Amino acid sequence: xxxxxxxxxxxxxxxxxRSGPATAIVVNGTPYLVxxxxxVVRRVAAxxxxxxxxxxxxxxxxxxxxxxxxxxxxxxxxxDLILTPWIxxxxxxxxxxxxxxxxxxxxxxxxxxxxxINNRVNGIDRLPRAGCRVVVHEITRGxxxxxxxxxxxxxxVRHGLKHAYGFRFETPDKIIVLSGDTAPTPSLAEHCAGCDxxxxxxxxQHTYEKVSPKWQRYRRTHHTSSKELAxxxxxxxxxxxxxxxxxxxxxxxxxxxxxxxxxxxxxxHYDGRVMTAHDLDVI
Numbered sequence: 001x002x003x004x005x006x007x008x009x010x011x012x013x014x015x016x017x018r019s020g021p022a023t024a025i026v027v028n029g030t031p032y033l034v035x036x037x038x039x040v041v042r043r044v045a046a047x048x049x050x051x052x053x054x055x056x057x058x059x060x061x062x063x064x065x066x067x068x069x070x071x072x073x074x075x076x077x078x079x080d081l082i083l084t085p086w087i088x089x090x091x092x093x094x095x096x097x098x099x100x101x102x103x104x105x106x107x108x109x110x111x112x113x114x115x116x117i118n119n120r121v122n123g124i125d126r127l128p129r130a131g132c133r134v135v136v137h138e139i140t141r142g143x144x145x146x147x148x149x150x151x152x153x154x155x156x157v158r159h160g161l162k163h164a165y166g167f168r169f170e171t172p173d174k175i176i177v178l179s180g181d182t183a184p185t186p187s188l189a190e191h192c193a194g195c196d197x198x199x200x201x202x203x204x205q206h207t208y209e210k211v212s213p214k215w216q217r218y219r220r221t222h223h224t225s226s227k228e229l230a231x232x233x234x235x236x237x238x239x240x241x242x243x244x245x246x247x248x249x250x251x252x253x254x255x256x257x258x259x260x261x262x263x264x265x266x267x268x269h270y271d272g273r274v275m276t277a278h279d280l281d282v283i
Contacts, residue, residue, distance in 0.1 A: 002027050002171040004197060004283040005052055007043040008035075009244040012073040018279055019043045020073045021245050023178060023199065024062075026054045027149035027171045033065040033081070034167065034178055040077035041084045047280055060090040064145065066152065067098030068180030069164035070105070079109050086131040087120065093133035097144050097152075099163035103136045110134070139165065141187075155191050157182035160222045166191070177238070181245065183221055184228045189236060197283060198238035201245040202229045206261035226262050230269035241266070241274040242283065 003026045010018030020037015024047070031054045033040075041059055048056030055061070065081065068074060082094070096102065110117065110132070120127045137144070145152040153168040159181045168191045169176040177192040179200040192198050203223050208216055219225070224232075233241045246262055259276050266274055277283075 002174040002176070003052070004176060004199070004242075005047050005055065006242075006244060006277040006279060006281040006283070007033075007040060007047060008037045009246075009277045009279050009281075010037065010073070011245055020076060021068075022077065023244075024052075024055060025150070025169055025171070025176060026052065029054050030149050031055055031059075031062050032150060032152075032169075033059075033062050035068055035074045035180075036065065036077040036081045037074050038076045041080045043279060047282075050280060050282075052282065058085055058088045060085040060088060063092070063094055065094060065096045066145075066167055067096065067102060068157075068166065068178070069159055069161050070099055070101050071159075071161070071181065074181075075105065078105065079113060082106075082109060082132055082134060083113060083116070086127060087125075090131045091128050092130055093135050095135040095137065097137045097139050097154075099161075099165060100138050101163065102138055106134050106136050141165075153191065155187040156185070157188055158185045158222075159183065168192070168195070179224070181222070182224060184224055184232065189232055192232075192236045192238060194237060196239040197242060198233065198236065198240070199242045199244055199277070200224065200229055200232075202226050202243055202262055202266070203246065204258040204262035204265060206258040206265075226265035227269055230266050233266075233270045233272060233274070237272065239273065240283070241270070241272060242277050243274065244277040246276070 005024040008019030008022040019039030021035045022040040023034040025032045044055045044059040121129050144154045151170040154165045157166045166180045175195040176197045177195045
């Protein structure tokens with residue numbers, strides 16, 4: 001059985017109801033994490049409290065993680081992911097797959113917490129140093145990971161960075177595609193054709209039309225509008241379309257997240273199954 005746990009569905013806007021982007025895919029009781037935005041470990045603990053046994057206690061069972069791109073709202077929970085489960089008992093390393101730059105980020109995180117790490121290894125805790133070790137894999141397009149539960153393919157997306165990816169996950173019973181942050185791109189359309197679940201970012205015309213031409217241009221070149229996503233879904237025909245990271249128009253962090261607006265806009269152009277994701281939804 002494969003379950004998808006929407007740990008964090010937010011954007012850079014600090015919405016107390018939505019943690020930063022993070023998604024767990026649990027296959028046969030083994031969790032795999034995609035992105036680690038702010039609040040990721042606390043959301044993991046909350047999911048465990050809601051009955052997702054594979055995510056307790058506090059993500060110590062997460063041994064494999066994937067990163068779509070290097071923006072802060074997708075990576076600010078990285079120190080938490082490395083350190084907190086280790087403090088709570090993780091004894092072995094985690095493996096993280098992501099874009100070029102991930103190795104340097106990891107090195108600097110471990111350096112920044114060097115005093116804490118050394119104290120917990122040599123002090124009263126006597127924690128095993130291996131538990132905060134990270135094995136980094138900087139990826140390119142193509143198959144990047146496989147084991148008995150899952151096969152993961154990375155494909156480039158368009159988000160204003162040289163290295164940004166979406167992922168296709170193939171498990172024994174599901175094909176799941178997660179877009180990452182992206183403007184419409186042919187590589188995504190190719191990889192999500194006929195998938196069971198497409199988890200895709202989007203923005204609403206409701207906020208797009210309320211901001212300056214500069215930020216409208218940014219949305220067009222870095223993100224996917226509701227109308228564009230509806231067109232993609234109509235071609236790809238996923239079993240379920242899941243809307244997450246519903247982007248507020250840039251420079252307008254005070255604008256409300258237009259959940260009903262974007263859902264209605266999608267439904268005007270797409271007649272398949274669609275839902276808006278909230279933190280701790282289990283699919």
